[in-house]
Amino acid sequence: MSRGTGSQQGSYGKWTLSSSEDECEDQEASSTGKVKPSSSPPPQYHCSDARKESYKRKSHPLKFEELPGKEPSPAKKPKTDREDSGWCLSSSEDEQKSEKPGKSEKEETSSKGKLQKESRRSPDTQEKYRTPSDAQDPWDVLQAGEPFRFYLTKVTGIKPKYNTGALHIKDILSPLFGTLVSSVQFNYCIDVAWLVKQYPQEFRDKPLLIVHGEKQESKARLHEDAHPYENVRLCQARLDQAFGTHHTKMMLLLYEEGLRVVIHTSNLIRDDWHQKTQGIWLSPLYPRLPEGSSSLAGESVTNFRADLVAYLSAYNSPSLREWTDIIKQHDLSETRVYLVGSTPGRFQGYEKDKWGHFRLRKILREKCSPIAGVESWPVIGQFSSIGSMGADQSKWLHSEFSESMKTLGKGVKTLPHSENPLQLIYPSVDNVRTSLEGYPAGGSLPYGIQTAQKQPWLHTYFHRWKAETSGRSRAMPHIKTYMRLSPDCRQLAWFLVTSANLSKAAWGSLEKSGTQLFIRSYELGVLFLPSAFDLPSGTFPVKPNIYSNKEDSAGSFPVPFDLPPERYTGKDRPWIWNIPYVNAPDSHGNIWCPK
Template sequence: MNRNAAPQPGSYGKWTLSSSDEESEDLGTSSAPKVKARASPPPQHPCSDARKESYKMKSNPLKFEEVPAKELPPAAKKPKIEREDAGWCLSSSEDESKPEKTVKSERDESCKEQAPKSQEKCAQDKYRTPSDAQDPWDVLKAGEPFRFYLTKVTGIKPKYNTGALHIKDILSPLFGTLVSSVQFNYCIDVPWLVMQYPKEFRDKPLLIVHGEKKESKVRLHEAAHPYENVRLCQARLDMAFGTHHTKMMLLLYEEGLRVVIHTSNLIRDDWYQKTQGIWLSPLYPKLPEGSSSLAGESRTNFRSDLVAYLSSYNSPSLKEWMDIIKQHDLSETRVYLVGSTPGRFQGNDKEKWGHFRLRKILRENCSPIAGRESWPVIGQFSSIGSMGSDQSKWLHSEFGESMKTLGKGVKMLPLSENPLQLIYPSVDNVRTSLEGYPAGGSLPYGLQTAQKQPWLHTYFHKWKAETSGRSRAMPHIKTYMRASPDCQELAWFLVTSANLSKAAWGSLEKNGSQLFIRSYELGVLFLPSAFDLPTGSFHVKLNIYAKKEDSGRTFPVPFDLPPERYSGKDRPWVWNIPYVNAPDSHGNIWCPS
């Protein structure tokens, strides 16, 4: 197969269920047949319908061997779908291989062999913080100069957690003496969050910025009420289907200020067995009294861009933090801030947010180098919105044009000469993961969206992270990059909260004069020029644990490159359809209600 050739629509068949109107990737609207509801308490932090289903499946799993086909509940029976000769059909897992032995994680096997009391203890242990003997300062040093880290994962070999961080590490007193903090996030479990702070910091002022409304807002306030030090700040969300998806921490210490931009929700599951990304800033010292208003800015304009982002909330609570940021020296920052905020933007404002923000930074800070105009764009994400009826509607027009920008005046090549590779977990990736099918609760790609855009799935590549030991830790991280055809070099790398959707990145209106964004998102962009690399590219660190490679030039991409395209039997994970013909890593099936 010619890897540089554009995939042809329809090469994986068509889905023929009825479609629906435009939907957000997080709506989780299900058109699967209904089954009797299971008796399990609802989560206090549902986030999405996909997460709710995952919670129910974990609370009351359906064992593969316990459910013969003739006794399956209605939702597990195959929907009536017109089957295509070459197609991915949206039935259950009939095309999956049926292993002779259920895949089990090492932890599950060890628990199975122990006495009941030991099994109970084992079940409790699996949610404890992964630990190793690494000194936190060694972890920080290992992350230089990029300061890009992955989260620790329970259930993998200790060496694969080398250089990784848990939220308790980030909030550790070893990183600073905390005075107060702000947590920006989408899904928040307040009691769990408070417990992640060290005892000596749990009564320090904590501001939580969220986007909850109506009943979910009431639940959040009820959860925060017992904690006198916790205040809540509701983000303005005027656009339908918009979400407050940004994931950031502002940590004020006696010694200075730290900014953390990451991809994890503030719930236990997101810090347990998932692959997440973290950018941890240096410790920013306070500026001397009487310093110029220009003092403390970085060459990437990070401080002014961060203040502008906070200003978009129009919140008095965040005005206090804007002033705090202005009082600190952020000059050592080497990354660019790429954010989205809800609204309709025209003129110069159009380049402040979303994919037009990325386009502007790449245009102004990349030097055109011959041959790089044909380098592929690689996108990796955990959810997908509606792209339109074909790739020309958004993916390869405005969004693709932003992703392909490399300096000023560079000619854009046609699609056939500039491939796009999209990494999204397949059904088998999810089935064999550490969590099994419930891992799919954090991959809320819904049937009603998927069935409208079968052409998109021809771009899909598997989630593979064998070199980092994380192939079975499903990704909630989102990354985008421009790589050489052999994936040995990167022109740039972005880690962000933004999934592949118009709601997150924005879409043009009024003949291209206006950018419409629904959600709050935030990420950081790594450019070789900000790290003084004369070649204008990062080398890819093929083995992120190898010590011989020059860490100053090699970037630790968290998955295997080059990406591996879906095979003929691979299908993208769609959360709201049943998978009953093959067991997951815990011996269970997936039967959404």
């Protein structure tokens, strides 16, 4: 079989393009009768074109055919070890059973520690509601996340020890964490039927408000999907700006015992909670304030409650005004993170500092103290999608955006970008090819060739996705994180986990000679600062291996990838979803031929 190709020369090798889509179509036709279709049904909900292509290729994979005289690629045959290959596992997490017996009441009491107040559940009840494949007591999971309460999502298909301290959505919604009264789910991509099933049976008829950004046909489809559930209401986020999205991922969970806020990076679809690396910040259980409390009671040192109310108020929705009242009735004083959000619009004056990268800049300027030598500390960004940055780095990346990211206290000089490196972590083609999902994992990395061709300069900043110490190198990241790290990787000035990818739409861009900030999308994240955790050094110690049991790692921040970041080699290319990859098979022996 011959393959005619054309190519685009980039900063890291070539993007190989098929000379004709007929080849992909021929392979698809020839695969009939040879390929066992995946059980994954096509999505019934709105998603990106990249996601749609991913679902198509999972359902109708195209098998790799070796070229004459070509040595087989080591990735042609997928692993069959059930611990390492998630493709061989059950397609339904409901079918998995926990084999760990419940703890005795005495053991349970000692494991709760200071988290005992978060639930009044008996050990028998805890065992009843243990989530699928959960080999760890939920109180141990919560305690492992202290004091940061930052967690990764469980991944199917990796060794169980690497899911230690990780959470599934069923864990978060479990009765172990509270007796649910009602909830709100904010998200971009939503499978209503799947979401309802993640709630335990006794909570599935509780009031559920879904905040979305769908319009026209996709809005009608979402309403149709929600119609069978009488308890589900929909709230459409206002999106007046072209190319804007409702990208925020948050849960508000009201319990009989109090209130909890969850800010995370996962869409409300099965794939995002199955074999991807995602981030979660889980708040403490916020108790209700006593009747007659002052309006100032219950606020945290990070002003989290007021900022959350301001964010919800920006929707201008009667449904969410009910929730701002609920939030004001609870004590959020234990919160140690800062809220960093984006809302669509054009902002001037003091409003400009409320959202986007100017919001981050304001907090870093006012709440951080200068650190000796910090000027040379790199900013590290990690994301799953990339917008148009402009013709060169001076247009946005190394002007307004970098200035915000490099702020740390007042009066700190910013070095030229050549002396203050920016390191961007984005999966390479090989990262995707050898992942648990294979090429279809690239459906959650929607960087398109049309954008990539306009900014080859950006790829000189790229570093590979590498998480071997956490056993997650093959679980493609959908998490988005930004941080300022010392050159020796031992100290962290700040850390942000957010829904915001690397784009002007998410972070905002200046207009009118810098007097106005223009944002297209809704985004939300939480910022960790050492001062809020009473660290006199002004930095977080960094945990080099987040699964290490060494005592000296206690209190260290669990950065979710290997340090230092590994720069692309000359052979590495960034994953671009809408071009073919036919010269090497993925971990399931398939190729990638998008239409």
